[in-house]
Each structure stands twice: as C-alpha cells, then as structure tokens.
Amino acid sequence: MPIHKAIIYFIVTLAASGLIIKSSIAQTTPSYDSYNEFGQPNFAGLWEKRFATPVERPLSLGNKRFYTQQEADEFKRLAIDRRRLREAPVSPDRGAPEIGEDIEFRTDTNFLPGSPVDVAKINGEFRTSLIIEPVNGRFPIKEENVELRTRYFEMMNNNFDGPEARPPGERCLHLGPPLPTMTNSDGTHIQIIQTDNYIVIYSEEAMQTRIVRLNGEHPPYMTRKWMGDSVGHWEGDTLVIHTNGFRPEHTVSQIASSAIFEVTERISMTNRNELLYAYTIIDPLTYTAPVVAELPFNRMPSGQRLYESACHEGNRAVMDILMGARVQEYDANR
Numbered sequence: 001m002p003i004h005k006a007i008i009y010f011i012v013t014l015a016a017s018g019l020i021i022k023s024s025i026a027q028t029t030p031s032y033d034s035y036n037e038f039g040q041p042n043f044a045g046l047w048e049k050r051f052a053t054p055v056e057r058p059l060s061l062g063n064k065r066f067y068t069q070q071e072a073d074e075f076k077r078l079a080i081d082r083r084r085l086r087e088a089p090v091s092p093d094r095g096a097p098e099i100g101e102d103i104e105f106r107t108d109t110n111f112l113p114g115s116p117v118d119v120a121k122i123n124g125e126f127r128t129s130l131i132i133e134p135v136n137g138r139f140p141i142k143e144e145n146v147e148l149r150t151r152y153f154e155m156m157n158n159n160f161d162g163p164e165a166r167p168p169g170e171r172c173l174h175l176g177p178p179l180p181t182m183t184n185s186d187g188t189h190i191q192i193i194q195t196d197n198y199i200v201i202y203s204e205e206a207m208q209t210r211i212v213r214l215n216g217e218h219p220p221y222m223t224r225k226w227m228g229d230s231v232g233h234w235e236g237d238t239l240v241i242h243t244n245g246f247r248p249e250h251t252v253s254q255i256a257s258s259a260i261f262e263v264t265e266r267i268s269m270t271n272r273n274e275l276l277y278a279y280t281i282i283d284p285l286t287y288t289a290p291v292v293a294e295l296p297f298n299r300m301p302s303g304q305r306l307y308e309s310a311c312h313e314g315n316r317a318v319m320d321i322l323m324g325a326r327v328q329e330y331d332a333n334r
Helices: 069-087 143-157 248-252 316-332
Strands: 012-014 019-021 045-049 125-127 131-133 188-194 198-203 208-214 229-235 238-244 262-271 274-282 291-299
Touching (some): 069 125
Parallel strands (some): 208 229
Antiparallel strands (some): 012 019, 045 188, 045 291, 188 198, 198 208, 229 238, 238 262, 262 274, 274 291
16 A cells, blocks of 8 residues: 555635635635644545536536535436446447447446445535636636647547657556546545645545645746645645646646646635535636636545555556557558
C-alpha cells in the first residue's frame, strides 16, 4: 500500500486579477470540534465522493442549479437502470461494433460494481452539476479553442508513431483531470494525512500522491508536473490550496487546460463526517471566465480501506495499440 494522503479544498480567490469568487462554502458554519495536535481541523482519514451528478450541467437544464426531491429521486432511478445495464453480462457471441462506433470497456466496468447513483447534495440543494459558476453550469471554453481542442484530441487519438505520442492516461502516467479530486466517475477515494508543514492527498486510482506545502511559495522557475505545484495555508478552519505548473497534456481529460492553467481550492469540514470541497479554475487562454465547482466528500465507513490500482506504464494496451498500427501500415503498403 502506498503512502496515505490528505485532501481538502476550496473555492477561489484570484490574486492576480484581484477577483474573489465566493461559494456556499464561505457561509458554512463548522459543526465539529475536532482538531489535531497542530491546532488544525482534523481532516486526516479516508474519504470518498460517491454521486452521479455530472461536472457539467446537461444543456437541457439551462440555468437550473438544483433538482426538487422528486426530480432527484427520478435521477437516481434512471442512474440505477443504467448501472444495471452496464453491469449485465456481456454476450460472448456479440459481433464487432459498427464502423465508427465507440468500443466500450464493458468487460472492465463489470468489475466495478456499485457505481454511484445519487445526486450530490450541498447545503440542502440536489445539485444538477458540480459547476456552479458560470450560472449555466458549463465550461466557458473560448470559441476559438473549441476547434483547437477537437484537433488536439484527434491528433492524440490518431497518432501512433510511438508511446510518447499516446495520451498520458493510456500510458498510466496520469489518469483523469489535473487533480484527481476535481471530477467523479466511479467515485473517488482518497486518504488525507496532515503534519504541521504538509498536507498529503493520496488518491486510490492510479496511486496518485500529492504533497501540499503549507505556508510555502511556488518556485520562480518551475518544473511542470502532472499534478502541478501546490502550496496551501489555513484561513480559519478552511484549507486553501493554490496549484499551478501543470503539464499541458492534461487537456486530454475532461477538463481542458493550457500552460497557464491554475486552481485555487478551498476545503472546509461541515460536520465530523463530511467535507465541502470547492475549486476555482483560472485559465484565460482556455476559458472566458473562471470556473467554480463544489462537491461533498464523506468519510468512508469504518472498516473500509484503500486498495492499490495496478495501472502501470508498461501495460499491454500501449504495446497492442502500436502493434495494430504497424499491421495497418504493413497492409496498406503491400
């Protein structure tokens, strides 16, 4: 088992522009009395986020920020139906997919039972999306970047010259968004560890470990990293973390980014067993406005633990993909 780690975060202050964006986390009154030996709110432990609320709001919902109880119940019912279909046995006699169709990882996802089906509930609201700003709950991607991003994805998905050209997730270098806590799919499980000078956040998926320096500064000349460079400080009982220095390859994930992508996170404990995590994305090259999202983390039940994810750079997928490309080239030149 790799080291364990710590999470927690935040909404956003944009020091560079003097812009301050407030979320509901700012109005949250802590209802806990647990502090560690350093006088910090005790976030240490195992946490998970398990809900099916998407990061972006469906276009059909417009500016609708939350569901009614009845709508949330219907959302859950439909999510359960989709989960049952996904977990159904795959027919061994199925044919190849039609040309142009996506190839599903049904045989893989069958080993991930119990995917989340609930709606994320924050401050009594059944949220329709994790993004709350802009008000339409969607990434405000610059018009000129939509085509650029599409071309980038096509280049990444159709470049088979060598392993270096393949996406980082495919090579098991970094899976998902720039920070593992920013989105959700099958649910994210993390461990938080605290010391007087560091917060460590360990994510179960792909064994990603993030070390946050408290009361530190970003280096003037930075080596870009998969999860960037993180410095944090306490504002009362809220942990605030600022991260920059990401690698631009992260734009292959759900969250588009450029070389100047940065995130300010705020984490606050709403009760002994729940954290409210908020983050703000600033990337003027990619977005027309800051992006603010909120999501809850719950303490994992007693007796549960994290397990190693076996993804590794030497996985057979990359070798098979490149081998298939060489076969296609050979056939085309015969």
